[in-house]
Amino acid sequence: MIRIIYKEWLKIRWFLIGFTALGILSIGYIFLKVQHDFTFYEGKNYWYSILFQGYQYFSYVKFLPLAGAIAIGIAQYFPETINKRIKLTFHLPVKENKVLLMMHAFGTASILAAYVLIFIVFFGFSKVFFAAEMVNDAVITVFPWFLAGLTAYFMIALIVLEPIWKYRAFYFVTGAFFITIYLKSAVTAGYAPVNLTLFVLTAALSIALIFSAYRFRKGEM
């Protein structure tokens, strides 16, 4: 089991470290800009633009979680499809579903760890500059963006492991449209009523790749 996890780590480590670093740097840049705008425009006017003019100081991070998850997902699963290397994994003396779930769990845990780190930095700096209510609204707004990343990772696992190109295309189109649900333009905190539902949907999707792997194992071409 440790060896399987180590194998996955070797595949994704640089992408994971790179994405985490990029995420933290992006957050740093955002708050450098916030500080700059506080200095030039005064805090009261900056708060006003957020509270009453719909300005979102965090809008730069919208596609960051998605990009990171896609990169890590492809780094993890694409090598398995070259010459159908995943068959080697399925020949190990471990149950196939267990192997797949371990790979998947490791990837998910890695992405979650990166997200949590980026989020902590974002949350911490937000608390420095803004009142609790404004930070709370920001968290509600960015939450579906992180869910979009996780959903993309789950869909990539499903797409990349699918052996038949026709269905890969179907899954890709479906997944691409589905992810837009998480990324629709909205007012700050506009996603409040639906965040829980999206969370449940994302969690339910986490086992989607079992479907492709099952079809793969049954020996189709």
Add this chain to the structure above:
Amino acid sequence: MLVTIITCTIILPSVYWMAFDKPINVPFVMYSCTDDDFMITQSVDGEVERTDTRGNKYTREEYEQKLPLLYTRQLLISETMPDTIKGVAMDMHELSKAKSSFRYKPDEKNAPQPKLYPLFESESGRANLEMPDDYFRIIWRMEFIHAGTNKIDEQKSQRFSAALFKKGFVFPAKSISGLPTTRKSCDEGYFIVDSSEQLFHLKMIQGAPYVFKVDLHEDFKIQYISCVDNKDKKFYAYLFGSDNGIYILTQDEYELIKLPVDGFDPDNCDLRIFGDLFHYDVAIQGEDRLQVDVLNYADYTKVDTYKKSWLKRSDGPTGKIAAAIFPVQLTLSQKNSSYNNFYFVFSSGFWWLVVNLVFAGIYFFILARRRDGISKHIFDLAIIGLTGIFGFIAVNFFQNKFFK
């Protein structure tokens, strides 16, 4: 499969309406103080038609002369502005003072509300209002937070909290309503509903708190308050009661007056109120109707009413076809709300069930051609029977079959 069904439920109806939707031609209706009749502007076959309720048609110039208090500037330029109307001299200053315009859409109420507000100094002695350095919130007490430092001003917070507490305010605030902008003639503070549905008026006068508790009827609950800055200073705000009534709160007396207007639903209707020297035109627009009530400017009594209705989009030919093809339509946004959510519109009638069965039949035929065991696909057939075209696409994308 669930992902595909959800995605199709959103995308397919969206594409359908993008292709086949048509705008609804809502007339613009205003009351003429010269003719005591409604003037109606509407687009008919691409041409703008201006009529009254008797069917008389007017040119643009004639129409503008019927509404002198709306087109005052144009009539002055054309030198056709009357000197008096109904024996009242047309004093430009009085006309301007009486003129008011109010618009409301349900997505203002059904939206995330700010929880921090700037409390302006109401009597600073300055010509212009100035944005304060702090913002207040009303949670377990009233707190002022300095925007530059993100720190609480304890002294000011305690002073204002005590003022509210002395007047019987029950923390936290349920809603805070005001005009949080310096672009107004003067500052009238905020109207705050507390946890016990009591209404308070809060201002800052020379740094000190001013709090007034407004007397409300025992069972009266407020749904929404929209403050106004009208020049005539007759009232502070429009209020929507839990009875869906439209109220005004008079300036200084704090009298709550219900406007004699029925049929308003703040969650589903747009509201427009134009005021002039003689009347208020209260226009309520729903999905399938327009109602314009004319009220007397002085005492708000009803003068006249205009009503027009039309088919809802769902009741028109395109809506009926959509209801047959799609058992349900899902959108993430809605016209009457600023929130994103899963908004389901279930199709009425039973035609969608017939179409679903047709799709199930087609899939059954495909399975038979493939000589695939029907018993292995009972679940798929059930999904198609329930979700129709969405399920049909989903079971074909996520095929539950094994290659030999």
